[in-house]
Amino acid sequence: MKIAFIGGGNMAEAMISAILVKNLGTPDSVTVSDIKEERLQYLKQTYGVKTTGDNISAIAGNQIVIL
Numbered sequence: 001m002k003i004a005f006i007g008g009g010n011m012a013e014a015m016i017s018a019i020l021v022k023n024l025g026t027p028d029s030v031t032v033s034d035i036k037e038e039r040l041q042y043l044k045q046t047y048g049v050k051t052t053g054d055n056i057s058a059i060a061g062n063q064i065v066i067l
Helices: 010-021 037-047 055-059
Strands: 003-006 030-033 050-052 064-066
Touching (some): 010 030, 010 037, 030 037
Parallel strands (some): 003 030, 030 050
């Protein structure tokens, strides 16, 4: 399952954490887009997920998109 999050706020982080902790996905199956570069860096370093500042590239090739 490949998931994209448009927005990397607290709610997205809670869902990402749960997905990874419950082994419902792997870090390489999660992509997050956000306008704040520092937030993207935090999510990448903390969870190992893919990050981007571009919403279109975030959703490309993903099966689920969470807004």
